[in-house]
Amino acid sequence: MQPISHKLAAIIIVVLATIPCLAQDNDSNSVKTVERLYPNLAAGVLTYAKVGTLPEGILLKTDGIEIAQKDIEQTILQQPEQFRQELQKNAFFVLEQQATDKLLLKIANDKLGKQSKDVNTIPDSNIINALFENITKDVNVNEQDVETFYKENESIFCGTPLDKVRKQIESYVLQDKKQLFIDQYIQTIGLKMEILVSDSWTKNQSQAARDNPLDKSRASEKPTLAIFSASSCCGPDKMIPVRDALLKKYDTKINIVYVEPKKEQILAARYGIRSIPTQVFYKNDGKEFYRHSGFFSEKDITDKLSEMGVK
Numbered sequence: 001m002q003p004i005s006h007k008l009a010a011i012i013i014v015v016l017a018t019i020p021c022l023a024q025d026n027d028s029n030s031v032k033t034v035e036r037l038y039p040n041l042a043a044g045v046l047t048y049a050k051v052g053t054l055p056e057g058i059l060l061k062t063d064g065i066e067i068a069q070k071d072i073e074q075t076i077l078q079q080p081e082q083f084r085q086e087l088q089k090n091a092f093f094v095l096e097q098q099a100t101d102k103l104l105l106k107i108a109n110d111k112l113g114k115q116s117k118d119v120n121t122i123p124d125s126n127i128i129n130a131l132f133e134n135i136t137k138d139v140n141v142n143e144q145d146v147e148t149f150y151k152e153n154e155s156i157f158c159g160t161p162l163d164k165v166r167k168q169i170e171s172y173v174l175q176d177k178k179q180l181f182i183d184q185y186i187q188t189i190g191l192k193m194e195i196l197v198s199d200s201w202t203k204n205q206s207q208a209a210r211d212n213p214l215d216k217s218r219a220s221e222k223p224t225l226a227i228f229s230a231s232s233c234c235g236p237d238k239m240i241p242v243r244d245a246l247l248k249k250y251d252t253k254i255n256i257v258y259v260e261p262k263k264e265q266i267l268a269a270r271y272g273i274r275s276i277p278t279q280v281f282y283k284n285d286g287k288e289f290y291r292h293s294g295f296f297s298e299k300d301i302t303d304k305l306s307e308m309g310v311k
Helices: 003-008 067-079 081-089 091-113 124-135 143-151 162-188 199-209 213-218 239-250 265-270 298-307
Strands: 051-052 058-062 065-068 196-198 223-227 255-259 278-281 290-293
Touching: 003 051, 051 199, 058 067, 058 091, 058 162, 065 067, 065 091, 067 091, 081 091, 081 199, 081 265, 091 124, 091 199, 091 265, 124 162, 196 199, 213 255, 223 239, 239 255, 239 298, 265 278, 278 298, 290 298
Parallel strands: 051 196, 223 255
Antiparallel strands: 058 065, 058 196, 223 278, 278 290
């Protein structure tokens, strides 16, 4: 795992084998997965991992890959001191990052190994990047994508005309779309490969990871609006007045949680926040209803809340 500051800059948050199998009947809904037992704990490759019993000290096992608790503890100790306490509460996040790196390397090696005799001499990062390039080769950006991004993020351009920033926007939106595709690819790896994680450890980590305002709000049985934002180089955060108006309008009907990713880097990474401002709407059962990146007006948010049944 790379230093957390770099990892959070572009989180990649992204094997059928002879390993202990879980007892299951013919109903696929009975399969014990992380998502079924501990909703919203995983954000990537462990979303559909199966949960079961593993030898003491072993947290994850799959084809040719094993991650021990001591590996996670050592990784946390290697991070900057200001992150360690928060990472202890989010050790499952650390496990998911390690699993992502190892699984992607294995998948990439399997694919590249069939095409190149020099696979053993290529750096791991290059091998994984080659996999990403292959699976995103058909992702593209159209004019509507560019215009929509510019309209929703005008404040960050400080009045610069669209034509002068078009190429930069095209490049950014293309990378963002590719990252979204990669994230979705990583999240579904557990549907294609057998990944087993420790039940007892995961249960404890699920409880620890939820010790924050956003997870608590999602568990409150009320709709939640999460606003990930901060001040920009062009002035104060424009989402603050919107947030304050919504607080007055909805009072106790919904939870409104404001998060500054620079201050809450691990929480933002867990929730897959790649740009700010981002607004995420959750239904009263805690499940995500809608996500939007860019400025969202009070009317836009009110309309979206109305779609959720909040009046």
